[in-house]
Amino acid sequence: MHKQDTAGFERVSAPTSRDRSWTIRAIELLQGDRRRSADTHLLKPVFKGLAGLSIYLKDESTHPTGSLKHRLAHSLFLYGICNGYIGAGTTVVEASSGSTAVSEAYFAQLLGLPFIAVMTRSTSRSKVEAIERFGGRCHFVDAPGEVYEAAAQVARETGGHYLDQFTNAERATDWRGNNNIAESIFNQMSAEPHPVPDWIVMSAGTGGTSATIGRYIRYRNLATRLCVADVEHSAFYDAYVSGDRSVTCPIPSRIEGVGRPRVEPSFIPGAIDQMIRIPDAASIAAAHVLSEHLFRRVGGSTGTNFYGLCQVAAGMMREGRRGALVTLICDSGERYTSTYFDPCWLRDSGIDIVPYRARLERFLETGACD
Known part of the structure; x- marks a missing residue:
């Protein structure tokens, strides 16, 4: 029979608490890495043909492991x-x-x-x-x-x-802030001529980053719109257009890091304002062209991002609008020397980047839209 204290409550032994020393140390280590690396550079290259538009590139390739991931x-x-x-x-x-x-x-x-x-x-x-x-x-x-x-x-x-x-x-990232990628972008944009960009353009792998950015935009009640550029052989675009999350694509994506054969649970269509599909040849051509402007190589998913940004920019120019657009450098192109930057690989894969490269170079130089 359990004894009761004078207040009438049953006396019970407190359960043994778990040792949290490892957890405390682990969180400290993760926080240290975040402090050192989270606020990556926001680049602002100048393109002669895009007068009136400011283009920004959030450079995620500078993380310790070299990518947005x-x-x-x-x-x-x-x-x-x-x-x-x-x-x-x-x-x-x-x-x-x-x-x-x-x-x-x-x-x-x-x-x-x-x-x-x-x-x-x-x-x-x-x-x-x-x-x-x-x-x-x-x-x-x-x-x-x-x-x-x-x-x-x-x-x-x-x-x-x-x-x-x-x-x-999509659930592991605090989309309300806590120095996530969206908060970092808008903090860095705060003193720019157009502090609230018209568009953020990006591709999707898990869907987690687009969910974070789209939710943050809505949470902060910002006028920015989010465009997700999808690649060939990916289920995301078809799911967005049809509203059917059960669609699949049996052929693997050729643009590493983006595009999935199924609609992943982290892909949140409701956080996206627009989706466009980019041909693989256009993604790779854009990676080549942007690499030359930056004097260093970027990867294929960055090419998808940049080609998508250029499509959105072309629409703004046709409408006579000024403003800012932001996209991401996902990783370094040095990882793809034997693929996207290898003429033999491109030929064997049946990928012709020449027409897209010429179109993109003309657009960036003159602003001419096809």
């Missing part, structure tokens, strides 16, 4: 730790063979955690080596559609945590 990986680890899914010694698992896995391997190494990336056997050796460089391991499957369940299975077998970027990207 550094932000996502940080958010996913923070989300997992604060929810109690990740603790000391937890094996962390992801379905990714690209920049996300590289960034997640970096954070796992920072926190002293095992990391396993699940990917197809066709993944290039250079990507595997980039993950392994940060201490990660790779688990291979035969088909792209197998990565989701395989990652969940590896997490179950190891007693680990599946980060699941495609589901958790």
Whole structure:
């Protein structure tokens, strides 16, 4: 029989509290990385033909792991730790063979955690080596559609945590602020001639970044509109137009990091004002042209972003409007020397960038729209 105290409440032993020392240290490490790297540069290149329009490029390639996915990986680890899914010694698992896995391997190494990336056997050796460089391991499957369940299975077998970027990207990021990419863009734009850009243009991989930016715009009641540029062999555009989230695309995207065979849970159509589809040849041509203007190479997804921005800019010029447009540099083109910047790869892939390159160069030089 339990004794009662003088106030009539039953006396019970307090449960033993869990040791949070590892969690406290892990959060400190993540916060330190955020302070050092979150506020990336906002570039303002000048294009002769775009008089009256200010173009800005948020350069996410300067993160420690070289891509926009550094932000996502940080958010996913923070989300997992604060929810109690990740603790000391937890094996962390992801379905990714690209920049996300590289960034997640970096954070796992920072926190002293095992990391396993699940990917197809066709993944290039250079990507595997980039993950392994940060201490990660790779688990291979035969088909792209197998990565989701395989990652969940590896997490179950190891007693680990599946980060699941495609589901958790939109919920792991604090879209109201907390120095997310949207808040960073608008803070950096605050003293510019057009502090509230007319458009932000970007592509979608998980859909998490477009969800963050679109929600922030609405939350802050800003006049900026969000345009998402999608690529060939991606389900996102068709889902946006039709309203059917069950659409799929059996052919893998050729523009790494963007475009998905299914509509990922993190893709939020209601946060987007407009979507356009960009041919792969146009994305790669734009990566070449922008690289020459910046005097350094940018990747294919950045090409998608830039070509989409130019389409939106052309519409503004036809309407006689002035203003600002912002897009993202997702990663460095040095990762794609053997693909997008290799004439032999382009030829063997049946991709002719010449017409798109000529059109884009003419537009940037003269403002002429086809």
